[in-house]
Amino acid sequence: MEFEEVLVELNIGASELNAWIEQHWVLPVQSQESYYFDEADVARVRLIAELRSDMGVNDDAIPVVLRLLDQIYSLRRALSDLNDAILDLPEDVQDQLRERLGSQNEDDGDEPP
Helix, strand or coil: CEHHHHHHHHCCCHHHHHHHHHCCCCCCEECCCCEECCHHHHHHHHHHHHHHHCCCCCCCCHHHHHHHHHHHHHHHHHHHHHHHHHHCCCHHHHHHHHHHHHHHHHHCCCCCC
16 A cells, blocks of 8 residues: 555545664665555554544653553564464374363463462
């Protein structure tokens, strides 16, 4: 999606979007003529707009929120990769992992350490 299309699609101002790009809150591909936004970029712009308008998050807090969300998404990807790797293991090894993880979860109950 091109810069102008994002403005229309998300109903935001050009100065706002330029500021978000300058602050590296969103990183579209830049050509000589325009910026180009992939689906992830558009979703991030939408999120920033919602954080600012719907949730009242101020500009000082936006980078903190974005960094935390990026960390969450990275952890989710890592967990998904780990899950895929575990599913590739022999069934007996998977059972050993389940048993080990189950016993650790029981150890992490309501009792204080």
